[in-house]
Amino acid sequence: MTPPPDTQTAQSDPSSDKLDAAVLKTAGVVVLGAIMSILDVTVVNVALPTFQHEFDASYAIVAWTMTGYTLALATVIPLTGWAADRFGTKRLYMAALIFFVAGSLLCSTATNIGMLISFRVLQGLGGGMLMPLSMTIMTHAAGPQRMGRVMAVLGVPMLLGPIGGPILGGLLIDNLSWHWIFLINLPIGIVALVSAFLVLKPDNPQPSESFDFLGMLLASPGLALFLFGVSSIPEKQTVLAARVLIPAAVGIVLMVAFVFHAMRTEHPLIDLRLFKNPSLRAASVTMLLFAIAFFGGMLLLPSYLQQVRGESPLHAGLLVAPQGLGAMLTVPIGGRLVDKIGPGRIVMTGLAVITVGMSFFMFLHADTPFWQLCVVLFVVGMGMGWTMMPTMTAAIQTLTHQQVARGSTLMNIVNQTAGSIGTALMSMVLTTLLKNEQYARPAIASWFDPSIKAHIPPNLLSEGFEQAARAFGHTYILAVVLVACTLIPAFFLPRKKSQPVDAADAPVMMGH
Template sequence: MTSQAEAAPAKLDAAVLKIAGVVVLGAIMSILDITVVSVALPKFQETFNATYAEVAWTMTGYTLALATVIPLTGWAADRFGTKRLYMTALLLFTIGSLLCSTADSIGQLVGYRVLQGLGGGMLMPLGMTIMTRAAGPDRIGRLMAVLGIPMLLGPIGGPILGGWLIDVASWHWIFLINLPIGAIALVYAWWALAKDSPEPSESFDFLGMLMLSPGLASFLYGVSSIPGEGTVTATKVWLPMLAGVLLVVAFILYSFKPKHPLLDLRLLRNRNLTVATVTLAVFTIAFMGAGLLFPSYFLQVRGESTLHAGLLMAPQGIGAMVTMPIAGMLADKVPVGRTVPFALLLIAAGFFTFTQVGTDTSYVLLCGSLFVMGLGMGGTMMPIMTSALKTLTNQEVARGSTLLNILQQIAGSVGTALMSVILTNQLNESAVIPGFKNPADGSAVTEAGAAIAAQQNPAIAQQLPPDLLQRGLQFVADSFATTFWVGFGLTLLTLIPAFFLPRRRQASQLTEADAAATPVIMH
């Protein structure tokens, strides 16, 4: 073992960096796409005359597609080869981006986002597989530092890029921008990646996938339909929710029978993995769900342009950039149970400010709070995932990382649906303006709806009394504050499982011989 370590280069050499360029380019496309679209949600509402719950499906559908394809990736990489599959994923993502730019209804856009997500979901786990094989086990730490670049750039660059493209061109360009990047990445991958040598692989659990993926989609569709129907007793709500729950329960009961199930729930017998999974799931529901509402507040309540909304979100990414490398070093030296709770308290402290937002809350206070939340973010997610995987055996790491990542994607989808339902329900309680009808469909117009429209269209503001618009705007701000209270409460709830994270140093079960062949999935 010592000789292997000594033989390995101390730094990432040119050959590894050449391959790293391919992986980083793909990761930037995938991660930027999520954050770019987040600032475009209000624009989708305006363009397609849709509710917030409906446009949130552009995020939910994408993350559901990620959750569907992540467990398939390991099997397919062995079956077809990493180079071939990686280029296929790039092609799917790029074609999906092109189709998204042509959508003329919210239904089409959601469908094309699902196709885009099928490609995007494979990029990160495949990239990690390619890189770990190229760098070897002795350089995984330096490798993670390289792949951390797109994770840091996404929260900073995504909202700014999305806002700028929408302001200077149109929303179509947040998807069209992926075309030249995708073309370059395809040529680069063809040149830089080694020729495939596929090997026989374990069977894929198609039956499990046919139960879990439709079950989740059906359940979330029912949840997202609540605001539009106004009641959980509507057939459009309870029927898909019930069907989804039955399919997911059937999958859970079934998953203990196959040798290689889609999600290996037997791994949850490992206490550290279970605690980390619960912590990560609750945190993701809270933060991913509410995180989509931050730019919407700046757009709909404060009347900012999409570019300014993106710039106002930058402090969060800068905060994560400060603490992520520090947290990475500490994770190898200090038990995560001693650091993660403090990081969560930082997130909660920043979150609390948003529970108090009004129509004129100080930007200095809001941006400072986002920075504090970013500091906490950088010290939360990667240490939790490291803790989960550290005590698994060589054979369990790939399945454990798959379980963590797919549950993280599911939690993100649940959080998005939950927060959009709460916000939409709050906004629907606003008073109706007598005598005013929506010109698009003849429906009644609420004070909150008029105030949101007036923030983006001065002509509407001139048609209504100032006191009515101010009352409507205050109602919108209060609705956001109420929704942020839910996210704040869920963040505090995350502290409960976090206190059960390991408080003593853990010995890694992963040997050098298997580390190079084991994909550590990160998204």
């Protein structure tokens, strides 16, 4: 297959084993947008108590600033593949940046919680397209032979988001105001927009596919309703609540209907036929299990540090930073190895390291030394660097040029859905375990209401913190088991260096 002119220009020398200047410039542009999108998922976490105070709203209400953003991401991601084919990746990427920055500015002007939630939805509509578009642009620029290192570059924002978000949010709120967690996107967004205009090569899209309106009416609302139901589990503390079951059930029905529709239509909104590709299929199942376990488990430690140890959001963010440092050490190494020997062995090594490291958290105590937590987090981060982006690489590198946009969209849907499921699952298990501990909840509440300490004997307060730590540790058992189970689909990932895929080879590769 001969790449279109813009791809040839970006690649310079697709047979080269090194990432040339053109690819690195493109990477710099798309990483800026991806960092903004992913940071905004986590940076608002720190601001939720502030929103409660500023807008005089309950936690359940202000949590919609997170849920609304997530649902907007889920709604727009399925459209990305078609829109990239129809309008071109450069124009769509710039439009997504404008939507995201406009939404950020509006968020900073909100005067009540309803306005803030509405503007967060607008922000999510732009943010949802940034990550799959970044993957598509970088894949086209570098070609399959350098996919491992390209995904390592894109792994930077995925690592910085969960680590840097709480730190950045804490700094801005402590030293400026909550408005700045949104205003900070303005200068970054302007730089990203100007850079995209100057650096990204013009597309020459030649759309031959009609828009799948029926698919959109089934897939986007189906995914959003399902995630809405799942996201309501922690608040309702049961999966049997009507607010959980009804939207989740309707969402599942719509998604099942979409599956039947997608397999019968020539150009569906989400190309499920890509699952015939064995590499993408194995990578999707691996990513599904991994994201449920890892993203769900990743929420537990910051909560443990704040609720059991009494640390501030900023200090909690700093204490989990070693995880990001460990990942930054191994991501470039993993990227190079994936290009040389394939992702299979790398991912299995990473998962084994994460399983061993995360097992430590099953034995948390109320006085576990911070230095031990930091060492283990560094080890877990190293495993993450060998797992997440190599799995993404395994999914994308065997696709043809035309399939990349749809493939990256598909993987981002899997990632987004799994992350929401993991968050809800771990939150529900932790909440249930804390309810069963007599003194845990009063002990946690004492950090926020010091008067409680006057009514609880010191020995019972200490017992309460120990019970709470035990609840966190037992919740980690589920995360560890899920990570260990991820080794099964990871066993089927490719264990050889990928070969360039030509469009003519697609029917064989796809298993037709």
